[in-house]
Structures are given as structure tokens and as C-alpha cells.
Amino acid sequence: MAQRSAAARKRPEKIPTPAKMAITLHVNGVERKLSVAPWTTLLDALRLYLDLTGTKKGCDHGQCGACTVLLDGRRINSCMTLAIMKDGARVTTIEGLAQGNALHPLQQAFMDHDALQCGYCTPGQICSAAGLIAEGRARTADEIRELMSGNICRCGAYPKILAAIEQVMFGKSAQKAGEAGR
């Protein structure tokens, strides 16, 4: 086993470092050209190369949802996506949801309901909720909970997050939606 491990350790040295590749991403409506290695995730490309640090790295294993962005309009985990595979794609991050100074309705609703404590999961929660609404599959509180289950909130703000999403989906007032969330 020691021999095998030694062989395994040596192996990467034999692989020449692959060249970076030029790709174009349409991020929040702006065309961005960048050069990425094959193993650069979309999450790292956004944060490290495009300075869009609103998208968070939580678990980096597709389990927490903090890295959720919209790719061609669909919510995905950017940590489990290779940037090199998404040449030409449209990406929407938390930075791209507001229209000028007008917050996206979900951003406003999260504020109205105090739908966060530490806030680290919030960009992913909001992008995921935007994807959820665009999908149009959730009609009840149970369905919202189930279809938002890919976004973990360690602070446990789930009732408020649900209330904020209900406000946007069903046009409930802040007070009424809050009651439904309890």
C-alpha cells in the first residue's frame, strides 16, 4: 500500500499542466472575456477573476446552495460547474438582480421580513428563489419549502425566508405572510 501511495503521489507530475482557454460569459448583462484553466469552477471565476464576490463559497461541494446563480435563467450550484464548459452562457448573480437603485422584489422582501441573520447564505437563497419563481412549480408553502431545500441556512431563518418568498409569489403583505410562515 505504501508503494501504491507513492505511485499515486508521483502521478500528477507526469501530467503536463493544461493550457488555459479563453471563454466569454454574459454576466449580469455584460459581456466578460476571461481565460480559465479546465478546473476553474464558475464560482471561482466569478469571485476571483470578475470580482463578483456576492456569490458565496459555502461548502464547495454542492450541498449548501450558497453559490447558487442563474445560468441561462436556471438556478444551479456554481461550485459544481466548470467555467470552461459554459462558454457563451448567460449568468445572473445577486449583483445583477436589482434594476438600478430599485431592489429586486425578493431583495426587498428579504429585508421586509428580516429573512436572514448572518447573511452568508442570502445571495444564494435569493438567486434560488428567483429560479424557483421562474420555474413556476411551487404553489403551496410545502412546495416552496421542498423546492428551496437545496439552500441551507445555518442561522435557521427558514420561516422568514419562506414568508419573504410567499410575499413575492402570492403578493401577501409582510404581516400576513409572516403569520403564514409561523
Next chain:
Amino acid sequence: MINFAYTRASDIGDAVRQIAADPAAKFIAGGTNLIDLMKENVTRPSRVIDITHLPLNRIEETENGGLRIGALVPNSDLAYHPQIAARYPLLASALLAGASAQLRNMASTGGNLLQRTRCLYFYDTATPCNKREPGSGCSAIGGINRMHAILGTSEHCIATHPSDMCVALAALAAQVLATGTNGERGIPFADFHRLPGDAPHIDTNLRADEIITAIELPRKGFANHYTYLKIRDRLSYAFALVSVAAGLELEGDTIKEARLALGGVAHKPWRNRDAEARLAGAPATRESFQHAAEIVLREARGFGHNDFKIELARRAVVRALTQAARGTPQSQADKRIA
């Protein structure tokens, strides 16, 4: 993450040529499992071959009244496809019981079949694992094995297959279409995944030069009497401890045909044809369902922490067959078990 090279496949022939020429390469589509395995240093391909530009994203009718699902159809598109929802709700339900909305948007149909076990020792490169490093031993036997298999195990591996979708495909008797250097072939679903035996590092019977192009569903979808019942440690977004896919065809109160497959209990989706045969012709009663459950679990064996799965699976089979017979399938949103 490890370093690797990247190429794109221009068509199916090109994909086959590329994989045949480089056995250390891996195809990538959704990447939801492979990228994680590369981050964990468990899978170390020399390069990944991007197949997402191949024309394998259609769902179409087959000549014998079934459906052919392209290997690149995302799990979410498949689950919500009108034909799947209407004719194969068992498959739709199993898909929606798995992963999260984000992952289902990314994950491909073909890739779902090739998911690797989530056994913690397989992921932990500091521990022996026969699946990751053949001959090094199995850490789960005698280790923490609450999530592990109770059926079809070997002394070399007690890992489980993680997919929900595949449990439904096993029950529906789907067929996997694959193309390799020698052309296209169909693989019955029951023959696609393997038991661990003495080669647990080999998960499937797909050949090294083959690419999955489609899944074919036969005409019969058991749309009136089905359920996918998934029991797990939290109500959503967790792998199954035990899951049951059941489909019944009833004539009055008599079972004409039954399909029964379990997830979370074995190295492959566990379809039991003896239990199905026992149900055929029997009345749709609790007693019949209990007999079937006894047959399924007859040779089950626990490894300590997972002993509870034997009784859990027995009860889940009875409950799932009851749900199917009553026409009250398990909701994947409201988790109360009907």
C-alpha cells in the same frame, strides 16, 4: 481540485474515439458528482471530455409505444416532462425525491446512472476502500455503517448505490442504450449495475469505450397504481436509508402484475422478481404485501449500525405496496406518509 485537461466531443463517434484512445479520461455532462470526486481527489482523470454539445437531449416516442430519453436530458426537465408526468409518474416522483432543485437542473439522465456511492470511506482518501483502491480493504465493515447495504453485499464492499431515479427505472424495466467502438447495444436495466463481489471498483457493465446515449422506457408505466416512498434522516435533500418503487396493475382487488424495487439497501437498485411473482395473482391485501416483503428481505444481513434497515425496509415495502394499491402515491412535497 486536481489538474486535468479538457476537450469537447463534436459528435457521438468523436466521443467514442476520444474515450477509446485515452482510458484515463472521463466524460463530463452535469458534473454534479464527478467534479466533487475530483475535488476530493477520489477520481483523477487525465482529462475530461465535455459531451454537453452532443444531440442527446430529446424525449421521443419509440416504435413499441414507449419513450426514449436522451442521455443529456436534465433530471428536472425529465421529471416535469408532460409525457413522463402522465405516463410514468413513478419516474417523475423518484426524480423529485432526489437531490435539490439546483442539482436536478444540472444533472443529466445518463450521468445519474453513473453516480458513485456516497460511502464516507470511499470519499475519505485517508482510509482503506476496495472501491477506491482495490485490495486495500473495506473500512465500512466493522466501521460506521449506518447508511450501508443489507442485500447483495460481499466481504469486500457494503456500499449502496445513491440514485433515486435508478430505483424507478429498475422497477419500470427500462433499457440503457450505449454506443461504443463496436456499435450500439441495449442493456436491460437489471444488468447495468453490478453487485460488488470481488471487484467493487467496477460499478457497472458499461464498457470502457462506451457512452450512454439514451434510456428507453417500455410502454407500461403503472401510472394508476404506483408510489415512490423514500425514508431518510431529514425530510428533504438527503440520500435514502431505504426507498421503495412500487407499481401495480390491478383487476378489481386482484394483482395482475407487480413491480418492486428498493433503493438505499444494495450496491445496485434492488429489484426482486420472486416477490413480484408472489404478488401476481394474489389479492391486494396487507397479508400479500407482507409476504412480498418477507421474500425481499429473506437474505438481508446487517452490519451493526444498519441492522435497523432490515425491519425498516420490510415495513417500507408493505407501506409502498399499500400506497400503490390505494392509488395514493407518496407526495414529494407534503412528507406525511399516507
